Amino acid sequence: MNSDNSSDRLAQHLRLLAAGLPPGGRLPSVRTLMRELAVGPVTVRQAVDRLSRDGTLEARPGIGTFTRGRTPRPAAAADLGWQSVALGPGRVETAALSRLCLVAPDRARALNAGYLPQELQATAAIAAAAARVLRRPGVWSRMPVEGLEALRAWFAAGTGGCFSAHEVTICPGTQAANAAAFRALARPGDPMLIESPTYVGAIAAARAAGLELVPVPTDADGLRPGQLEAAFARTGARLLYCQPTYAVPTGTVLEASRRAAVLACVVRAGAFLIEDDWARDFHLGPGPAPPPLCADDRDGHVILVRSLTKSAAPGLRIGAICAKGAALERLRAARLTDDFFVPGLLQETALQLVTAPGWPRHLRGLQGALRERRDGLAAAVRRHLGPQSLGRVPAGGLHLWVALPPGVSDLAVEHEAEAAGILVSAGRHWHPAEADRPMLRLSFGAAGPDWIDGCVAALAGIVAEASGRAMVTGRPGQGQGSALDPLRAEP
Numbered sequence: 109m110n111s112d113n114s115s116d117r118l119a120q121h122l123r124l125l126a127a128g129l130p131p132g133g134r135l136p137s138v139r140t141l142m143r144e145l146a147v148g149p150v151t152v153r154q155a156v157d158r159l160s161r162d163g164t165l166e167a168r169p170g171i172g173t174f175t176r177g178r179t180p181r182p183a184a185a186a187d188l189g190w191q192s193v194a195l196g197p198g199r200v201e202t203a204a205l206s207r208l209c210l211v212a213p214d215r216a217r218a219l220n221a222g223y224l225p226q227e228l229q230a231t232a233a234i235a236a237a238a239a240r241v242l243r244r245p246g247v248w249s250r251m252p253v254e255g256l257e258a259l260r261a262w263f264a265a266g267t268g269g270c271f272s273a274h275e276v277t278i279c280p281g282t283q284a285a286n287a288a289a290f291r292a293l294a295r296p297g298d299p300m301l302i303e304s305p306t307y308v309g310a311i312a313a314a315r316a317a318g319l320e321l322v323p324v325p326t327d328a329d330g331l332r333p334g335q336l337e338a339a340f341a342r343t344g345a346r347l348l349y350c351q352p353t354y355a356v357p358t359g360t361v362l363e364a365s366r367r368a369a370v371l372a373c374v375v376r377a378g379a380f381l382i383e384d385d386w387a388r389d390f391h392l393g394p395g396p397a398p399p400p401l402c403a404d405d406r407d408g409h410v411i412l413v414r415s416l417t418k419s420a421a422p423g424l425r426i427g428a429i430c431a432k433g434a435a436l437e438r439l440r441a442a443r444l445t446d447d448f449f450v451p452g453l454l455q456e457t458a459l460q461l462v463t464a465p466g467w468p469r470h471l472r473g474l475q476g477a478l479r480e481r482r483d484g485l486a487a488a489v490r491r492h493l494g495p496q497s498l499g500r501v502p503a504g505g506l507h508l509w510v511a512l513p514p515g516v517s518d519l520a521v522e523h524e525a526e527a528a529g530i531l532v533s534a535g536r537h538w539h540p541a542e543a544d545r546p547m548l549r550l551s552f553g554a555a556g557p558d559w560i561d562g563c564v565a566a567l568a569g570i571v572a573e574a575s576g577r578a579m580v581t582g583r584p585g586q587g588q589g590s591a592l593d594p595l596r597a598e599p
């Protein structure tokens with residue numbers, strides 16, 4: 109019998125053997141086959157090669173010969189189309205907010221971050237506090253909906269007497285506090301006045317609550333009282349969201365002479381003012397920070413919102429919402445139905461952190477670093493984008509509001525900068541309606557002193573190219589990217 113015939117017969121034999129084995133089953137060794145079937149090694153190799161080529165066997169040199177796993181039949185793609193019919197159109201567009209919440213890749217220059225970079229966070233102190241708290245027996249027990257008494261007292265003390273401990277409710281950060289306030293103090297379809305531009309997360313949360321946003325223009329001194337008065341009169345709104353101190357994204361502070369006028373409008377309208385005091389710990393001087401607006405309110409119009417996520421670490425999701433009277437009860441009911449209570453581990457850790465002697469030291473160190481980064485970014489912006497691109501440098505907060513040349517698409521700059529590894533935020537995301545001119549929000553929290561100048565120089569190159577294109581096409585750039593822009597109405 110020639111070797112071809114032997115190898116044919118052996119292949120046939122192995123095929124039958126393989127059929128009786130499960131996928132991945134092991135065939136007898138070459139030596140066993142040679143002995144039992146009285147064939148030579150070449151015959152065995154030829155038969156195995158043939159069955160390997162047609163996909164029946166897999167020879168793993170030095171290990172053995174195995175039946176191949178059956179190729180799974182591709183699962184039919186699930187048909188999820190019915191969900192679009194069931195859900196109907198979405199109410200809230202969160203693309204801009206999601207972009208901000210994305211964790212930046214390691215090597216990216218993140219000038220879009222609303223939180224401290226890791227090197228400025230209080231990570232060691234939080235870890236030490238959490239380790240102590242974790243040893244406590246009751247740490248996983250239920251907590252009161254309003255939060256830990258001592259932590260509420262700490263937040264109350266920080267309001268300078270505006271609120272007592274029993275008027276404070278602990279929340280998992282101010283995004284949750286704002287969202288609860290929008291739902292608790294208004295009904296779907298109600299108008300809510302909102303500074304423009306403003307914090308993109310507040311825009312999204314208000315839309316999720318079904319509120320009609322009514323933008324009120326601001327200038328370098330914050331909300332414009334005349335426009336606010338007109339907006340209250342036109343809409344009958346009972347709710348205003350604003351950031352009097354270092355507003356996101358502009359960094360403006362409500363000018364001293366406007367404080368009384370704004371509050372008077374709110375009182376005349378019988379409305380609530382939600383004061384998002386997110387940047388209280390980011391006052392960079394000189395002199396003391398302006399007091400919160402609630403300091404001028406006696407009758408429960410101002411609801412104050414504060415957070416530790418900014419000055420401690422974004423993962424320490426502890427904030428507080430402070431209110432009086434029936435509004436306090438409504439807010440607490442909203443918090444209860446949302447998620448019962450904030451975990452004890454986080455509350456106790458936060459309390460240990462802020463009452464430790466190291467906390468004021470952490471804040472001082474932080475403010476020093478932020479001052480240096482703010483000044484470095486401002487100088488680089490003026491140097492490379494021109495002095496006209498930057499107005500007043502804010503005395504606090506985390507952001508600079510930078511003007512682009514007229515006609516340049518802020519969205520195109522955002523996308524092209526991202527492709528170059530520089531993350532910035534297009535100004536239009538921060539408007540509840542149309543933006544009137546192209547701007548960028550640049551955050552200085554992560555602006556490393558050793559790279560910021562080169563980074564802004566590269567950004568300026570991208571802006572110059574976009575500006576050149578805008579001049580060639582003669583088209584106003586601000587509208588060019590509108591199809592990609594979730595917050596801007598289509599023209």
Ligand SMILES: Cc1ncc(COP(=O)(O)O)c(C=O)c1O
Pocket residue numbers: 222223280281282283284307309351356384386415416417418422427
């Ligand atoms: C103005 C403002 N308010 C609220 C928040 C939400 O912060 P958190 O929920 O982390 O406290 C942010 C975060 O960027 C913010 O910028």
